[in-house]
Amino acid sequence: MAGNTSGKLRKLREILAEVTDLSRAAAVLEWDQETYMPPGGVEGRAEQQSTLHRLAHVRFVSDEVGRLLDDLEGEVASLPHDSYEASLVRVTRRDYQQQIKVPTDLVEDIARAGATARPFWEKARTDNEFSLFAPYLEKNVELNRRLADALGYEKRPYDALIDLYEPALTTRQLEAIFAELRTAIVPLVSDIARHADAIDDRFLHADFAPELQVKYGMQVVTQLGYDLERGRQDISAHPFETSFGPGDTRITTRISPGFFNMCFFGLVHESGHAMYQQGISEEIDRTPLWDGASPGVHESQSRLWENLVGRSQPFWRHFFPSVQSTFPAQLRGVDEEGFYRAVNKSHPSLIRVEADEVTYNLHILLRFELENEMLEGKLKVKDLPEAWNARFKSYLGIDVPNDRDGALQDIHWSGVSFGIFPGYTLGNLIGAQLMEKVRADIPDLDAQIEAGEFAPLLAWLRKNLHQHGRKFTPNELMERITGKPLAAAAWIAYVRRKFGALYGLEKD
Template sequence: MTAAESYSELLRRSKALGVLNSCAAALGWDHQTYMPAKGAALRGEQMALLAALSHQKLTDPKNGELLAAVEGTDLVTDPESDAGANVREWRRGYDRATKIPQALVEELARVTTQAQQVWEQAKKKNDYASFRPLLEQVVKLKRDEAAAVGFNDHPYNALIEEYEPGTTVAELKVLFAGLTAELAPLVKKIVAAPKQPDKGVLERDFPIDRQKMFAEAAAAAIGFDFAGGRLDTTAHPFCSGFGPGDCRITTRYNPKFFNEAFFGVLHETGHAMYEQNLPAKHFGTPLGVACSFGIHESQSRLWENQVGRGRPFWEHFFPRLKQTFPAAFADVAPESFYFAVNEVKPSLIRVEADEATYNLHIALRFELELALLSGDLKPADLPGAWNDRFEALFGLRVPDDARGCLQDIHWSFGGIGYFPTYTLGNLYAAQLMDAVRREFGPALDDDFRRGDFSRLKGWLNQNVYAHGQRFRAGELCRRATGAPLSPKPFLSYLNEKFGALYGVC
């Protein structure tokens, strides 16, 4: 078999695996949306079976033979060519997967499916004790995974590699220490500022059917294709891309608070537009997969915050908002609304956090994950450790576990190592948007005032979406923005925006 024939066979196998994984994604979406509670046990077995089949296909020794037949040939001389990028990522995935026993893959799928169901009820009932045994199992299994894969310095390095290849604990510690040192005094100045928004304008009566209508209209306006997607309700908002033509987003509605659903929809729409605009011809291969979780998160944060909390966006949408909720906003001026949706205030819930405090929430979770994985923190002691560290960071005492260590779904699905990608996403979003503004200048905000987001979406298509995994995240950032990732654009953005709003900095 020639190198070209071997590569063609790898493509065929990869695309078949992509279809299988999309089946698991569909069942995962159903699990979080419409599956009846009593279906959890069977769904766990279904997910375990699909995970086993996927693992078998991925670790088939024939794949190793085919990769060896292609590597070092003229097909992959250019590492940025289609074949070069695909083979590089296939090799990374194959080498990682072959180190993880199939029994561990099956058990992780089985336990995390059950854990998600238990977590949802535990959160509703503020009952950490019911979730703790499952969390103990998840932590043990993720330690087993890290040991199987192998790591340097800390087992966390093995897990974050799954989400953000090349990132290390040492780098993240420096990043979070620097951000915390910059953000804490900024937040303190803002909280102490005499000028403060009236958040009460967002805490009125907002009928859910009207919220859904307005959110769907905004999502469609910025670029979500509802012919290839849908919006549903769930306990914890997420985006699930099954493949070309089918991408689902979810949100949760609060009839007494506008922000929760609307900005959640913008956030998930940012994820969804990345999925919807990946090159369909490459589905099932690395070139049809998002670059990294951090780059993926950059798209949700860019559309939610950089665009959706900007003044030009609301110059277009606020009149429509008043038409949708005439009673709630009859006495609200545009500037008062804009100030309210950009309130900075330490709060308990990560997904409701403002731009200035959000990364402090991630720093907390990063610290606790490191301790859980190393064994320095036992799951039994998690609530107390969470509460103490939260109070140190935010100056707030956590009233209950539902608003503390139970608020996120991530640990129930085994996503240890996932949280830092949110902060990386914030940094990438700011740097990408800075590059867009340098290229288009004031014309960009003029577009937004007209409700036209095509120029921005076109730039993102060209510089982010179209590449899939052709480049690693750092290289993608450098090519798109002209510089390696830096926290400076993000910090400059925060200081400029909130300095003007609050009269500080």
Template sequence: MQENLNDLKKRLSEINDINHAVAVLGWDQQTYMPSGGAAARARQLATLSHIAHEKFIDDAIGRLLGELHEYAGGLPYDSDDASLIRVTKRDYDKARRVPSSLVSEIVHASAHAFEAWRKARNESRFSDFAPYLQRNLDLKKHYARCLGYTDCIYDPLLDEYEPGMKTSQVKTIFQTIKRELVPLVQTISAKLHLVDNAFLHQVFDEQAQWDIGIEAARLTGYDFERGRQDRSPHPFTTSFSVDDVRITTRILHDYFPAAFFATLHEVGHALYNQGIRPELEQTPLADGASLGAHESQSRLWENLVGRSRPFWKFFMPRLQTAFPEQFRKVTVEKMYCGVNRVEPSFIRVEADEITYNLHIMMRFELENALLEERLPVNDLPEAWNKKMQEYLGIAPPNDALGVLQDVHWSHGSFGYFPTYSLGNIFAAQLFDTIKRDIPDLDKRFEQGEFHGLLDWLRTHLHTHGRKFTLDELAKKITGASLKTDSFIAYLKGKYGEMYHF
């Protein structure tokens, strides 16, 4: 058995190296690649993705997995070997249903679509991006049909990001959240005057914004010896190994929270990948459990830490040193309320914690309509604006502030958006457990001590990599399946205090 296991690991290690080479090229495309390199980069990405897929669906891997099945069954469920065989088998069975030619076609199309999206967003003209979006959509529908589904074409695409989760489950979760959030938004809308954040809308030196973001990232425990930050049109995190996990941010010269919270968000992702056990490296286990699990970490550090009162009690003097003119007279309480102000806004990544999930729900509904061919691509901007009006009571004045704001559809990432809300829910559920285990957590934050939190996350979550599904993790760590109770209670408690209801 050991010989078969070693053979499997050797093959997976080679595939892992190719996939990480793809990731390096993808990182470069979004950061430093000149625009003239787009066509060649699309070809390179497609070629490497084709090679990696061919190697993974090789009959030899299927044979090895079959021969190792009995061995895995005799091991503890959470052992490294049993988990590797189980997760690889799940990935292999799915990959075998998809032709390598389709994989390379999807990668090639999305590389071109990203460049088209970047240009279209800069010029705020959806019509320039529409043909590329249609191509991505057609390819992903083909991909979903290859994987197969019973009830909903969205199911296999959602499963790519959240293994085991069904569209029907997401709908139920969203109905529960919507039922609670809409009355909250209505109540707060009548009290917007209670919280001012005009002081966040000033001119802020870009280098100073960069530096304060780096300082905050270091404080959380992000290891710059094993990572770096760069700039990109849309912030993201990518990992080439547990020792090379990179983040990006974007800076707005006239709105401080954009870059600062983008950095904290991506740091949350990066800390997860840097915390995976080195023994899992070069295997399919060396990644986050799911996108929902990953987003729980980004949203936890961005919101539950970065938008907390204890955090600003510690960090405000540093901010005042960096921006004395803008923040000298701003109190901790004013800063805390300002960065948490609830107000319907056009841009998802800048949305407050309450309206953010409404942004996700409308994208989820639009994705389903596109995939089920109830909504033609050319009608998407109008449908987007109608949904914004329905959910948030505002309509974007142009495509850049509306339908073109997110990078996801240029990558063909249909099924990704719900994981942000799942992450919010899991983050709150985790945080309740963390505060029981570390009762003086707030006091630690006030003193600038964040390593206790990071150590807890490393021990209970990060270390496992992809061994468990999101629901398995929730049960293992918190003792209960994923549920909305903690998240709703958190929002009502925090914003009830701020807005006096």
């Protein structure tokens, strides 16, 4: 590139680095709020978050950034689409065009509302009383409407919000995806229900010492590839992963002393997110490129490791001896086959993060529909628990006993995060489609997993996906890696094959 262009690019990078630093400082405060902050810090933390988000927003949407992008777009037009320079300008322009539409006071209001609502959501869950959180959710719904109006949309307000997370995806496209999944899942759930006694998982609900659960889970995820020289683990009410740069990517988990799966698979899940962040090229650090391609792509990595690897038979052929030696009393008389079957037991459950692979997407469908209806004014916040319970009964056949396990179970709506739930289902679909390509490129993958060799799989993911960060959209990534657009077919085939074998459905 010409010297003048290089100078402009360097100046753009300087500004983007400042914006990134401010955003990461806010992320550190959010991590602290979820892990160690005392209850009395809520009000001050809300103002701190509001200030940092305002400063980052104002710096990013400055006229200077707009002029630099105008000048650089012509200069990089002749460069390859996947070049660093072209990718940086393209992705920054997309973010810039979105953010200049959002007034600074709305950015402050959203940041303040999220930090303020969080403790009231937590108290409402603890007290099992939705009305304690309802006023804050009403505020967050209104903020999401204001955000959608500011961003603009042609048909439905949800289109504006989903585009923030999954570029170019529309509400109508999501409805079509969920309709296809519902058609495939509901009969499978019914078929499995007829064989409900085929798998015994009672031993997973024994008394597992919390400290041993964490210790064992961390031993496993470090073997998978999570680098603790650049990471750490803590406890929180809702598990999450957060990253402050290439050298600091953290995970949290929650523990149930009476259920093995919650902590173990939570750690595997969050480490999948963390390994994605740790694999992004450091050359694009402190720019908008240094992040996952989208929440859906990010979720593909957590759920690939949690389910496609962590709940596979080769995985437990390797790890069963060590888990049995760690918990000898709880797993006395259990064999590897029985353990593998138990961790894959499918049955409708109240809690999304505890849902099995077959029913999980029905949890997301429910949330997608309800937040869309609240946004469009078709559902009032005060009526959310009733609507939740009725929809849950219809989709999963379960009566919801309380608000804690119903409309209050997720943290997302306390953080003004409408539009992010569909990414969880997209992650399932993307992960399954990627795994088809992995198996084509690594034919002995199962043998490697059974031998405890995870480096080849992680290297494949680093080369084909992780290193690129946000250089490509989700659709571009799928076309580049698999040669096909994103579709539900691979995931549907996977669950039919796996659970058909587990429950002997092919014999029906």
